Amino acid sequence: MRKKTLGLFFLLTALAQPFFARAAFHNGGVGECNGCHTVHRAPSIASGTATQSGPYLLRGTDQGSTCLNCHEMVNQSGPSAQYISTPESKMPAGVPPQQMTPGGDFGWLKKSYRWMSGTAVYTDPGYMHGHNIVAVDYGYTAYPAGSQAPGGTYPSADLTCISCHDPHGEYRRTSGGSIVIGGTRPCASGSYDTSPDPTQACPVGDYRLLGGIGYQPVSVPGYPFTSGPPAAIAPSIYNRSEAVTQTRVAYGQGMSEWCANCHPAFLNAQPNTPGAYRHPAGNGAKLGLLARNYNSYVKTGDFSGTKATSYLSLVPFEEGTSDYTTLKSHAKTDDSYLAGPDGNSNVMCLTCHRAHASGWDYMLRFDPGGQTFITADPGGQSVWPGIDVPGDASQAMGRTSAETSRAYYDIPASRFSPWQRSLCNKCHAQD
Numbered sequence: 001m002r003k004k005t006l007g008l009f010f011l012l013t014a015l016a017q018p019f020f021a022r023a024a025f026h027n028g029g030v031g032e033c034n035g036c037h038t039v040h041r042a043p044s045i046a047s048g049t050a051t052q053s054g055p056y057l058l059r060g061t062d063q064g065s066t067c068l069n070c071h072e073m074v075n076q077s078g079p080s081a082q083y084i085s086t087p088e089s090k091m092p093a094g095v096p097p098q099q100m101t102p103g104g105d106f107g108w109l110k111k112s113y114r115w116m117s118g119t120a121v122y123t124d125p126g127y128m129h130g131h132n133i134v135a136v137d138y139g140y141t142a143y144p145a146g147s148q149a150p151g152g153t154y155p156s157a158d159l160t161c162i163s164c165h166d167p168h169g170e171y172r173r174t175s176g177g178s179i180v181i182g183g184t185r186p187c188a189s190g191s192y193d194t195s196p197d198p199t200q201a202c203p204v205g206d207y208r209l210l211g212g213i214g215y216q217p218v219s220v221p222g223y224p225f226t227s228g229p230p231a232a233i234a235p236s237i238y239n240r241s242e243a244v245t246q247t248r249v250a251y252g253q254g255m256s257e258w259c260a261n262c263h264p265a266f267l268n269a270q271p272n273t274p275g276a277y278r279h280p281a282g283n284g285a286k287l288g289l290l291a292r293n294y295n296s297y298v299k300t301g302d303f304s305g306t307k308a309t310s311y312l313s314l315v316p317f318e319e320g321t322s323d324y325t326t327l328k329s330h331a332k333t334d335d336s337y338l339a340g341p342d343g344n345s346n347v348m349c350l351t352c353h354r355a356h357a358s359g360w361d362y363m364l365r366f367d368p369g370g371q372t373f374i375t376a377d378p379g380g381q382s383v384w385p386g387i388d389v390p391g392d393a394s395q396a397m398g399r400t401s402a403e404t405s406r407a408y409y410d411i412p413a414s415r416f417s418p419w420q421r422s423l424c425n426k427c428h429a430q431d
């Protein structure tokens with residue numbers, strides 16, 4: 001242990017540099033050591049709040065706090081860049097979290113709701129809204145209601161950013177298209193439509209620096225990943241309101257298998273394990289004939305859609321490919337590619353869930369319809385339900401309409417019908 005600490009000290013001293021390029025820190029691999037490790041208890045370079053040094057000489061009390069030094073910003077207003085958490089000071093009661101990344105804003109974990117319907121009192125605790133990462137400097141603590149990942153054994157108490165993302169970015173995508181660990185350093189992120197194609201001299205990082213086969217944090221041994229990262233490409237601007245145009249991540253394949261590193265019993269390929277498995281998902285969970293429903297479905301009562309324009313970011317699918325040229329041409333924020341699925345497309349975990357957190361229980365992308373209708377309709381107009389608009393308290397579920405709207409990434413309620421039903425219907429409703 002002592003030896004390792006000294007080695008780290010040497011590296012930090014040798015590689016420490018005074019400035020950080022804010023625009024590209026990880027570059028698909030390991031960022032500057034000094035961004036995450038400190039030997040002098042220097043102030044954090046981001047928010048300036050975290051000056052303590054934690055385990056492994058980290059710049060936070062724990063691993064997750066170290067990440068949030070740069071991934072939560074106190075003075076943010078609105079969605080921007082790599083921020084994936086809104087500080088409490090920016091989201092008092094009734095005000096939603098601000099970030100709208102594909103993974104979602106962890107701030108939803110701090111949004112608890114309570115409402116009455118008749119004489120019954122209902123509660124919706126914040127910890128139901130996503131992956132409860134440990135990051136104590138930023139007010140995030142472990143999941144209080146279960147000690148292991150549902151359908152798996154990963155300990156809830158050890159769940160943090162680096163349970164999923166490799167802090168040292170060791171996994172890279174090579175020119176041959178495979179994911180390898182170590183070797184030539186990546187030249188850039190491989191997550192974006194604008195990422196360079198990997199060459200022999202310049203591999204790129206794997207999607208979102210996610211852990212690949214064999215990955216396990218040094219501090220949480222015993223749960224090595226058995227499936228590698230998904231093939232996917234995000235548009236280079238990915239944290240934005242979808243009020244006008246949608247944010248389309250081009251998911252290719254492998255996301256469900258990757259989630260199943262910790263939730264094996266949920267995967268399509270597994271036997272139907274009581275208490276875990278809910279819905280087909282995986283590279284083998286093909287849409288088949290249901291692709292037709294997806295493509296014709298516009299909203300409740302409207303089946304006039306066509307394949308060319310049927311894509312809905314609240315119900316994404318995998319294209320069933322790992323061809324990055326194709327995926328790069330499909331990751332958009334300007335609605336220039338809205339094509340829907342074909343029979344070879346996959347249902348995946350992220351068809352229904354987000355990866356970090358959301359405004360709904362189980363970090364679902366949409367209210368799965370416990371209340372039957374997802375829009376309210378005062379005066380025949382479609383609006384998002386909320387305690388501030390006329391309607392049913394059990395539909396608002398303690399949220400303001402601004403919070404409901406944000407949970408749908410500010411897509412206007414008018415995109416849907418006044419009596420819009422659950423978005424499960426995107427695939428399951430037929431004319």
Ligand code: HEC
Pocket residue numbers: 004008011012015030031032033034035036037056058063066162167168217218219220
């Ligand atoms: C993005 C943040 C980040 C960056 C950049 C980073 N580290 Fe780390 N490092 C971590 C975290 C988090 C841990 C704790 C890992 C764990 O808990 O298993 C860690 C642990 C370590 C450890 C001890 C565990 C091990 O893996 O052997 C060493 C040594 C280390 N880092 C060296 C470095 C060096 C050298 C650099 C620069 C080349 C660097 N780190 C850059 C976040 C980072």
Ligand code: HEC
Pocket residue numbers: 020021022023024025026027028035036045046063066067068069070071082161162165166167189190191205207208209
């Ligand atoms: C010193 C600031 C800093 C720290 C600390 C930091 N990040 Fe980042 N991170 C950034 C910036 C800036 C970006 C956006 C540009 C980029 O991708 O490099 C980013 C992007 C990312 C991305 C997307 C990268 C891609 O290529 O798709 C992931 C994932 C990520 N960070 C995870 C982490 C995790 C996990 C930690 C903690 C172990 C962490 N970051 C710590 C600054 C930081």
Ligand code: HEC
Pocket residue numbers: 064067068071082083084101102103104106131133135159160161162163164165208210232234238249350355356
């Ligand atoms: C349970 C696994 C998991 C945990 C825990 C997790 N991430 Fe992620 N993260 C993902 C996945 C998967 C994606 C890709 C989501 C997508 O494209 O839909 C992602 C995406 C990201 C991105 C790109 C923006 C986005 O939201 O799509 C950043 C930045 C990031 N994560 C940082 C973090 C940080 C910082 C933490 C801890 C505070 C963290 N992640 C915790 C799995 C995780």
Ligand code: HEC
Pocket residue numbers: 127128129130131132133143146148149150154155156159163164255258259260261262263349350353354355361362363
């Ligand atoms: C590194 C392990 C790990 C990975 C990878 C992982 N999870 Fe989890 N997941 C957990 C743990 C641990 C819990 C229980 C703690 C909690 O709910 O916060 C959990 C809980 C959940 C929950 C219940 C959340 C809630 O609000 O109660 C859902 C849904 C979920 N995961 C979906 C996913 C999806 C989808 C992916 C892939 C994008 C994924 N998980 C990847 C470890 C993981």
Ligand code: HEC
Pocket residue numbers: 150151256257259260263266267268275278279280281282347348349350351352353362364368
């Ligand atoms: C078609 C939509 C859909 C797909 C696809 C899907 N889920 Fe879910 N999942 C749900 C819904 C809805 C719930 C919550 C209601 C319930 O308990 O059935 C849920 C609940 C969960 C929970 C919480 C269970 C608990 O007992 O706390 C986990 C974990 C989870 N899903 C993981 C996954 C993983 C991992 C995948 C991919 C392998 C996946 N889901 C695919 C819709 C989906």
Ligand code: HEC
Pocket residue numbers: 278279280285286287288290294315316317347351352368423424425426427428
């Ligand atoms: C992206 C398309 C898609 C969405 C969205 C979707 N499903 Fe499915 N669903 C499928 C496919 C594909 C199958 C498997 C083929 C079949 O049964 O026809 C399936 C099968 C099912 C089954 C049969 C279960 C089994 O194990 O065979 C049920 C029940 C179901 N879905 C319910 C739901 C619910 C509830 C939701 C919303 C939370 C939902 N689905 C959302 C595509 C989808």
